[in-house]
Amino acid sequence: MTVTEAPANRLGYRQFGVGGFTFSRDEYFVTVEWPTGNHQMPVDHWLRCVQRDVAWGFFYGIVNFDSVIGTMNHYGTVDMFAGRFNEAYRRAEVDYNETFDHDELLGCFKAMLSDWTNEGYDPFAAPLETGSAFGPSSGSNDDAVTRRRVVADRMVGVPGDEPLRSDESGFPVNRAFADVDQDEPVIEAEPGYEGEVCSFNLFAYLSRSDVTWNPSVVSACKESLYCPTTEEFTLPVIHGNDRVEWFVQLSDEIQWDVEDRDTGAKRARVIMKAGDVAAMPADIRHTGYSPKRSMLLVWENGSPRIPEMIAKGEAPVHPVDF
């Protein structure tokens, strides 16, 4: 199976194909076609979704781009689907699923991002902070769509690990966090222990994030990963969990819509304010809304045991029993 790229259309955009799927874009929309159907999405939303899927390596579980299209990670292979988690599509038997090698689908998405993202548009940015995704092909923004995801081995700021952010390193304080204290902790290390006595201002670090809805690892307690992120506007994808995931709201407020993972039936809304902690069960899908840029700590368990536990049905569905 190979990724195919057709010559550019009259607007300057190439068409892409992988397996039975083809992807094309015009000035406003992306059209996805598969053997049993087709679907359209606004191109700005599509690019925001594909950008996250690429940056997260297809993430944990399911990344729904909307109620029809999405991907499901099997940690080595990836499913691309249409209507698989949509009750009406399944009932009508027009749903479609195809399994790809991880790198093959990733390569298709990366090529699409590069070709379809115009100069001045950043799929990671909040809508108020970027240009337009629409119109004919006009330049590119590869620096934005190929950002390296921060993954700390121990903790941001530890010598040899991920660096802090500053004006000088190209990370000014975001307009919505201009009031966040930038003072660093007072560290008094004895000689010889400078590399072990480490602390940093996480809130200041987050205030300088130039992306939204893009968790990155700032500390790792073995496989326990702190993945904070700054959120503004909507989480473009609807994340379908394959494991329990925890959220700690560090600042401001996010409202989450929670649906049944397989059918999309509404289950709950979760309103999170600063200091709130909540888990997302392993059988739901969720999307979030952050009216003001906020700081969210996503807490993940990156244990390599979990995919096997999921496959065997041994991974807990609910966070705790009480």
Place this chain on the structure above:
Amino acid sequence: MTQYTTVFGSLTDFAKGGVQLVDDDPKYYAFSNIFEVASAAAPYEKVAVGKNLEYVLEAIRAEGTSAWRAAPHDEFALVMDGTVRFELLDPAAELVDPSSGGSITLEGEPEGSPMGTVTAQRGHMTMLPAGKAYRMHSDGVGVVLLQTIEGPDTVFRWADICQTF
């Protein structure tokens, strides 16, 4: 240009959200609030507010001086309120079983070399290195969120801290 106000919580000023049910059980979300938990906790009680297999998030009320502790793995302490001073010590002898998880209380003052201190305020994250001893101190009352592994002193009281209806 629009002026924004960033809202953080504290022991004396926090607003709690919640789970609005459509067709579900609120217990599945284990919804709690760190400041509310710390408000009702004893000093340096390690109350789990998150659990994922063996890993936990503990809300800790920092008040006065804690006992010395040590863990065989790195832990990370995020100050959510107040000012907390972390004192680190390189022990003269191994204090914890390297194959275990979570931190243990150390009796008395461990022997070893002082490594230094960190004075941290809201938003500051401090590494508590694997195998080293540490203790916390707050002149007032602070709140720490600790990223660690379940240990003998982790307190589970989900029914008391989580939304149940």
